[in-house]
Every structure is written in structure tokens, then in C-alpha cells.
Amino acid sequence: MDFFPIFMRIKDRSCLVVGGGVVAARKITLLRKAEGRITVVSPELCPELAVLKASGAIEHAERGFREDDIDGRVLVVAATDDQQTNRQVSECCQQRCIPVNVVDQPALCSFITPSMVDRSPLQIAISTGGASPVLARLLRSRIESLIPASYGRLATLVEGFRARAKKCMPDTELRRRFWERVLEGPVMELFLSGREQAAKDALDTALDAGLDERDTGGEVFLVGAGPGDPDLLTFRALRLMQLADVVVYDNLVSPAILELVRRDAEKIYAGKKRNHHTLEQGDINDLLIRLAKEGKRVLRLKGGDPFIFGRGGEEVDRLMQHGIPFQLVPGITAAAGCASFAGIPLTHRDHAQALVFATGHLQDGTINLNWDMLAQPRQTVVFYMGLSGLPIICRELVAHGMPTSTPAALVQQGTTQNQRVLVGDLQTLPGIVEAEQVQPPTLIIVGNVVSLHQRLQWFRPNAPPTTGSLFASGGAVETPVPADVADHAG
Ligand code: SAH
Helix, strand or coil: CCCCCCCCCCCCCEEEEECCCHHHHHHHHHHHHCCCEEEEECCCCCHHHHHHHHCCCCEEECCCCCHHHHCCCCEEEECCCCHHHHHHHHHHHHHCCCCEEECCCHHHCCCCCCEEEEECCEEEEECCCCCCHHHHHHHHHHHHHHCCCHHHHHHHHHHHHHHHHHHHCCCHHHHHHHHHHHHHCHHHHHHHCCCHHHHHHHHHHHHHHCCCCCCCCCEEEEEECECCCHHHCCHHHHHHHHHCCEEEECCCCCHHHHCCCCCCCEEEECCEECCEECCCHHHHHHHHHHHHHCCCEEEEEECECCCCCCCHHHHHHHHHHCCCCEEEECCCCHHHHHHHHHCCCCCECCCECEEEEEECCCECCECCCCHHHHCCCCEEEEEECCCCCHHHHHHHHHHCCCCCCCEEEEEECCCCCCCEEEEEECCCHHHHHHHCCCCCCEEEEECHHHHHHHHHCCCCCCCCCCCCCCCCCCCCCCCCCCCCCCCEEC
């Protein structure tokens, strides 16, 4: 983060604007909205500012800038077309730690002004840290269209009830839940549909009733986070991520996705790695139950889909035993994500009419699977957790009748900027993978559909700006990714 975002109170405080042209006028409009007391220093004023001066809305010193102009100011804006003056204003202010903005010259600024969606008292500020003001404006117009104008009035309505709510519900946690229920429930619906008086009455009644203390409000959201790329989350996943008080996540959840969880939510790493369990499954179940019983909204965030090699079934079972309310949100499973991003359709009229998901997890050095079934022709087999068992997988498939020439691929960190696709066949793939520095998680796809990869590949990740895994490692050290993330056809 290059800039620390804040909202500053300037009401009735003294602000200085150096410059009297249209650019200065634009800034002054904004400062006046926040009710700052404005002095303009400039030998001339544009007509718009002259009108403001005449009405007494701004003070005007009709001359050039002097160093003592900044005395007693809470904020200074320099908007002259003279470089020298702008620089001088910036230096004086920075020496005395007075916040200063020089219009369109980020290097001279100690603060920058964001693009804004103004639904006062609700305000949304967007900044790209000066990287692309156009992008910020684009985002602003999107947000403008998403947030009904009535949100500002909604904030005012809520404000009117805050003191009373505080008195009826002194407990902060209870009060927060009360407001969340109000703002996610029927009151909100009434308000947004234009029935503002009805919404007010409903809020009145809700406050009289209060929130039942026995209803702890605890709940578990079992959410599939998809294969890695945050854009592949579902809307529901995102909504619940924003709602949760605490998140229990595993090592398949990428930091980019964790970033989207409510900022002040407590984050608990329950990562599982082969032979490296941070929390046992039983402990995780107990933790979810305990947190929910404390009244928390617990987000259990899992890579891919919770019901595909995710032990979601066991967790749901335990929650039901304890009568804990839960929501279950499917996610894009690794097979779907990796296959799409590798350009390998999992079924295809000419190649595969069936699809099998299997676990390649080693148990006591072997993999316990129905190999006869997996070695059938005209199907695709996807192995999860198969990296260390790859030689055994290829050997067993061949031993059970699959031709050694059957195409096979390994997809590393599918859908992320670290994605690599290694392609070979049942004979060559283990050697190819061994020769490369492969980083988990990886997925193995076996079947004739893999031959389509050459033609259908479309996703070309850039070499990542940082080395290391894009997945949470739970403290484990990851080897850097080689820059040549290009496809490897074997
Ligand atoms: N519930 C998850 C799977 C958990 S098992 C899902 O539906 O995707 C963990 C295995 O998933 C890993 O060992 C790996 O085989 C696979 N996996 C998950 N994300 C992956 C990714 N982005 N790229 C490749 N494989 C992935």
C-alpha cells in the first residue's frame, strides 16, 4: 500500500488554496462540500472564484504565495501553473508536516485525493495510488451504478437510531449483529424499494423487540474458494466472505482470495499438507463448532469445491449433530479450473464420454484404487493429490491395460499466474515432471483429451512479479518459480 487512506474532518477549519484558475476552482468545490474555510492566494481569480469571493464564500489574498501563508492551515492545495511556486508550496508544507496536494504532481504531494462516490454521509473513495486515475474513474462509474442513491439516506436513517440502539443493547457484539440483521433483512428491502416510512417503522419495532440473547447468531459458511484465481469465486462465496467474523482456511486458499475476506475477520490457518497436518480434521470440526457456539459467523474456506476431496461431508455431518446452522457454497473444483485454463476439455465427443475424479494420495507407499475401472478406454481420469504418486499411477494404468502412449498432463497451480502445464504420456510424464521444479498444488489429467492441449491452449500466465507460491504455505518455505513458465510439451 503506497498511501494510507483516511477521511479528514475540515469543517470550519482553515484550508489554503494557492492558485485561482479553474483547476483550483475544482478543488475548492470539493473542499466546500466538506465545509472547510477556504483562503485563496493568487494574483488573479477565474470568474467562478470571483463569484464565490463576492458572496463571501472564500477569502482572497490578491498576490503571490508567501511562506507564512501556510500558518495555521490544516490542509494546503497548490494549483498554479507555475512549477516553481508549486514546488515551493510543497516544500514549505512538508517541512512543517502540513498535508499538501499539488494538483497532477504526485511526487510533490503528501496526500492525494481519491475518485469519489458521494452518497453523504456514505462515501466511497477509490485510489490507484496515482498509477491510473482513469482506471479509478472507471471503477467509480461502475460503483456509482451499483449503489443506489438512497444509500446515503439509509445511512442517515440508521444514524438517527444509533443512540437508542446503544442504550437498549449495551453489548457491542449484540448490537453489531442487530445492525447486520437490520441491514441485510426486511428493513433494508423496504428502504430500497422506496418505502422509507415503512422501513423506519420496522426499524422502530425491531429496536423495541431487541435481539434475543439466546440466539447467538453463530453459523458456519462452508465455502468453496475455487482453484486459485479470485475471479473464479461465486457471488455467494464473496458475499459470505465479507460477512464472516472468523475464517478457518487451508493451504489451497490463495492470499489473493484471503484478501477478499472481511478485513477485520480473525484468520485461522488450518492448512493441510501431506504428512504435515497443522490441525487434525477432528480438531477442525471442534474448532468450527466452538466458534459457532460463541456466536461467531465462521467461514470455513476451502480450495476448490468442499464436496470434492474436501472433507466437506464430514464437517457438515458434525455441524448437523450439534444443531449448528450452516450454509454450503460449491466452488469450481481443481479439475474444472485446471482443465479450462490448460485448454484440455475433460470430455469430448471424439475422445472421452466419461470422466472420473480419483485421489492419487499415497497410503503406505501404495495407492488403493480400482485400476481396472480407471484404465478403461474413452474416458478421462483426473488425479487429485497425485504428485508424489505419479510414477505409481502411470505404472498401474499401464499394468491394467492402458497404452503407454496415452497422453497425460500435469497442471501446476492451475488458473494462477504460476500455472504451468507439463505434457507427455504414461511413459514419459514421470520423467518430465521429475526434471522440472514443480510446485504444488498439481493435478494430473490422463486420457486422449490431453492431446487437444497443443491446439486449444489459450491462457498464458505472465512470469509472476514475485517469486514463491501464490498459495498460502502456512510458513513452509517454497522454492522460487523458474521464469520460464512457458508450456512444456514433452
Ligand atoms: N476440494 C478441492 C480439492 C482438494 S484436494 C477441489 O475441489 O479442487 C487437494 C488437491 O487438489 C491438490 O493436491 C491438487 O491435486 C488439487 N488442486 C487444488 N487446486 C489446484 C490448482 N490450482 N492447481 C492444480 N491442482 C489443484
